[in-house]
Amino acid sequence: IMIVNDTRKSYLLILDGPKDEKLFAAVAQAARPYLAGREQKMDLNITTSVSPLGQQGMRGSEPFYRKGIGRVIEDDDE
Known part of the structure; x- marks a missing residue:
C-alpha cells in the first residue's frame, strides 16, 4: 500500500521489466x-x-510472484 501525504492510500504494483x-x-x-x-x-x-x-517501493520488500515459479509462498502463509 502506498500512502501519499498521510491521507491518500492506493495499491502500488511494481513490475520487474x-x-x-x-x-x-x-x-x-x-x-x-x-x-x-x-x-x-x-x-x-x-x-x-x-x-x-x-x-x-521495492526497498525492503520481497516479490509475491516470480515468472516461471508463480506465487512465492512464505512459511507464515499457512
Missing part, C-alpha cells in the same frame, strides 16, 4: 474486480522496477 502499456492495462483490468469489491475503494498504481518510485 520494461514499461509496457498493454501489460499495464491487462493487469489493471484483471485487478479491477478485486479493487471494486472493497468497502473503501483504493486505486492501483503500476510502475516498473527501474523507475524512481519502483526503486523506492
Whole structure:
C-alpha cells in the first residue's frame, strides 16, 4: 500500500521489466474486480522496477510472484 501525504492510500504494483502499456492495462483490468469489491475503494498504481518510485517501493520488500515459479509462498502463509 502506498500512502501519499498521510491521507491518500492506493495499491502500488511494481513490475520487474520494461514499461509496457498493454501489460499495464491487462493487469489493471484483471485487478479491477478485486479493487471494486472493497468497502473503501483504493486505486492501483503500476510502475516498473527501474523507475524512481519502483526503486523506492521495492526497498525492503520481497516479490509475491516470480515468472516461471508463480506465487512465492512464505512459511507464515499457512
